[in-house]
Amino acid sequence: MVVGGGISGIQAALDLATSGFKVFLVERAPTIGGKMAQLDKTFPTNDCSMCIESPKFIECDRHPNIEILTYTEVDGVEGEAGDFTISLIKKARYISEEKCTGCTTCVEYCPVEIPDPFNQELSQNKAVHIYFSQAVPLVPYIDESCTYLKETKCSICEGVCKTNAIDLHQQPEKLTIKVGAVVLSPGYEVFDPKVRGDYGYGTIENVVTSLDFERLLCATGPHEGEILRPSDKKHPHKIAWIHCVGSRNVKEGANSYCSSVCCSYIQKQVILAKDHDADTEATIFHNDIRSYGKDFERFYKRTENLPGVRFIRSYVSIGREIPDTGNVTIRYATDSDGVKEDEFDLVVLGVGLAPPTKVHRLAEQFGIELNAHGFCKTNPINPIETTRPGVFVCGAFGGPIDIPESVMSASGTNALTGALLNSRRGRLARERVYPPERDVSQEDVRVGVFACHCGANIGRVVDVPSLVEYAQGLDNVAHAEEGLFICSTDAAQQISNTIREKGLNRVVVAACTPRTHEPLFRDTLREGGINQYFFDMANIREHCSWVHSKQKEEATRKAK
Template sequence: MSNNISSNKKGSVVIVGGGIGGMQAALDLANSQFKVHLIQRETSIGGTMVMLDKTFPTGDCSMCMISPKMVEVGRHLNIDLHLRAEVVSVEGQPGDFKIKVKHAPRYVDPDKCTGCGDCEAKCPKRLPNEFEQGLSKRKCIYSLFAQAVPNTRAISAEHCLFLTRGTCKKCEKACKAGAINFEDKEKEIEINAGAVILSPGLDRYDAKVRGELGLGRWKNVVTSLQFERILSASGPYTGVVTRPSDEKHPKKVAWIQCVGSRDPHNANPWCSSVCCMYATKQSIIAKEHDKNIEPTIFYMEMRSFGKDFDKYVERAKNDYGVRYLRSMVSAVKEDPATGDLIMRYADEAGKLIDETFDMVVLSVGLEPHKDAAEFAKTFDIETDPHLFAKTSPLSPVKTSRDGIYVTGTYQGPKDIPDTVMQGSAVAGEAMALLAEARGTETVPKELVPETNVENAKPRIGVFVCHCGTNIASNVNIDEVVAAVKDLPDIAYVTDTIYACAQDNQEIIKKTVKDKELNRVVIASCTPRTHEPLFQDTIRDAGLNKYLFDLSDIREQCSWCHPGQKEESTKKAIQIVKMSIAKSRLQEPIKSEHVGVTPACLIIGGGIAGMTAALSLAEQGFTVHLIEKEDELGGLVRKLNSTLEGNDVQEFLESTIAKVLANELITVHAGTEVVNTDGFVGNFKTTLSDTNVIEHGTIIISTGGVEYKPTEYLSSESNKVITQRELEKRLA
């Protein structure tokens, strides 16, 4: 294996895995003028996050957060999706790899498929729905889920009546677009790319191995991911908390923690990082869905270590009455007459207790895919003893093979925010490697001419979103539509299940053209995540993107007034009417392009600030690094080693040397920021030494300080010290 870097670098990157980490990396790269090839085994991008109902600790709708990213990836000119595909081999060197990709047959032409679903309706073959974790059925010809990107069908060849027996073809007869192709064959292509990013995602521990817990034996024992689908508005029970055996509403629900995690003798030795928090989240959401539910979480230790995570656990206890029991559950039995579950556990005093629950949720841990060893062999990278990609604690996105990087749970168990951050980090590594090839393989987006609406009478189109049942469960959508359809200047009103889904984006675009709309109002969820998506959609239809208004009837109506459907509906109607009134007065705003200063000001010369400075400088950008102390290093100067034993001081000195040697980085030590003026792309900052710096962006990396406690005798006895003080004594 050669680690020599090619002099003929390619301006493209292959990303293996289309979950949230892979998508974040893809968007960062594509928006920075690098061509991206996104390889995904499934028929849609999205990964595991699309299966979740909500995210912790904010309680945001998971699909509402990820759907705009999925649509953006799906329609980005510089991202090519390779679905039902996997990498066969990787040859070459950093900057110039040759990647062979095998495409499995879909038997449906994605260029012809309109996503109408007529074929699916006629298909007679029903199979367990993998996306719904086996809680419902799907057809043999299917779309992975309602908001899939792309929302085109595929056929499960091993179950298709025609492909296995030569009979049926009902899907072909139903398809008006002629998209069905039973002659489809496996294809192999070669991609020439400068770097490879591995983001294959995760697998979940098979809890059936723990037979004493009853998964697969007792119907009302479910995995944590199955419970996510039960909670989800788009799931098999439309968000109604129901137990699978008889579809009754459970009252007592138990969560068993660390199933498959922290168990070196019978399962995996590592902590899966997310289980404590997702169990807490699920118990809160279940209680919000049904106030009669009594949640109990059986745990060994509650590892709520993230920002505000402990507050979230305390909120679960105090506001929702979630019962936390520190105990190992030894067995789960079923009462065959009722389907109820009897759990045997020892309390903290060691007393054995049998308690009956209506439903049990197993918090299963995370682990690499079953084919992780073969996967690593394909890319010629090293793994750790547990088959996660081997990386250094001080360089967690670099694999053992130069030019091949890793992000997300293939590097180790982590939650969604950490995965997203690592996705951006790995994109930065690839950009630094391929800096001189930036823009060599991308194409610019050509916008359609804007429709001239000057002096035109407003023709307003209103789209009211159900958001599955996130909105529709507490707002009467039909009443909202009826209340606004006869208002002046309304040219079109409709409702939609998911306005942000890719197929509905196309419908909105087509409707703008067909109905000659010159204003658009969408009543859905938060503008924080969705406004840019909808603005881009109407711009693609020829409308100025500022002729749009978003009515937030999810956060401002449905979610904040639970159980008050009549009042929520009235409020939603008023909010939509306000948006319509505002839209009548909207005028096109011309976007001006101004030059930007290709320099970055980084405030804080600790390890994070220096790492950011090096990444930017390696991409060719000027950096000004501001440090108020006389030397770089920050808090890391007070640390000796990582948990794994890495020499932190050696790493720090190496990083400082790289910063000082880089001609594009100017270090301003013993300096502070006095004032900053300007706007994005063009700032002017005055420093305490009176220097004025012009720059386009700012990164704030000022670090933190150790809390100085007054409790636990710390201010009274020299025998009570902080961890930082202990670190100093151990040096």
């Protein structure tokens, strides 16, 4: 059993399942994905976060040896290494995963709006909603703020659902599962500066956390990739970043350790902010820069050398909020001019990584020890081993680490679990069954073209409808369509269905990089019943929308 469905939990589940083990992937959120799903890009390559993670969602969903249990929490653990009995509570989603088609009609009709948890409450969503566009499972859930759940007054969603998938009387379900080993990957929480009122967060509207800023940057964020500040929805031109908020601080309520990723993700955010608006003035206040890792120093130098970027080594304090403009002043010290005070349109707090919520209950349930900082206590010689045999750890639960290290530690759990349960390998494993491959040798060429908006990564630069119209006029093209996210679960299924319904025998996907997506789409062709090598991919994101981000007509022409 893998507990936690972030990037490390997903990778651990895939490695174990491919090695011949039955895997239960347990996640307390309504979907797998974790914090990585909320990020816009990843450092130091600035690749799209979801373009890396989304294919793994579908791989998990399609894998015959992985059973995904979302909206589920561990209730109790008994037994020993090789023979654990784990009790789970599957919370009421109030929607049947088996009946729901993900059509979102219920979302359209729901009258209740709530702050969107995925967008860091920077925008509104409905009380019934899908957590995010590429969610797995692609099924809505009903929030506790629903009027029916609170006051039994409204049941509009139940009436408009054509598949009778909504059950407002659904109760939590208790499950008992026997497993041989456990991999803990519950991830982390970001430090909450609101608790202590650090730097005015929670009271000054234009002071946001770095995770809030990630959502502002993201094409699936509250403003579809436009950086607009919360107070007046205007573009900020002068932005300050403050390092080490909640980290490297011995005061009560803060954490004394370095979170290891903050320096680099702030540099990434500065680069992306400058990509959005080249005239942005960026000021980074820091204690010192700790960007360690392959090419991270070069990444720092790249940021430092950008025009309009200042790195200032100083502790800071928030001066005041200016009532007329909503701007925020910051006081800081300099070697030459003493204490100075500058005014900024937006202030971003570089918050550190903290242990996951309810970590002490988790440790008690699994009988493991925590270290002095509240993260999992591990074997110094083998940091994947916990203090209890048969229970392993990966990802940021073992301490603050970045995404590549999390993935590496996840693959390490496969080695240790495989050694422990080697005698049982393959007993419960099932082979993937594909439809019979169609013989197309005597057919006329029928090409299907699928163009992706990639949220706004492609769609805000390339004229995707024009691209689809152009493709429809090409020789041998039998079908062309566009989609918001071609790599989502429902879109991949739609491609398979279209191959069968339209008799397609060639497929071209115009989207992002084939490095992460080509295996997914080849597998989709096999699901559609044709040879996986009748596929080609046009990388219109890197080659067109990113290269020509300020030249929309040129980008569209090149994409064609």
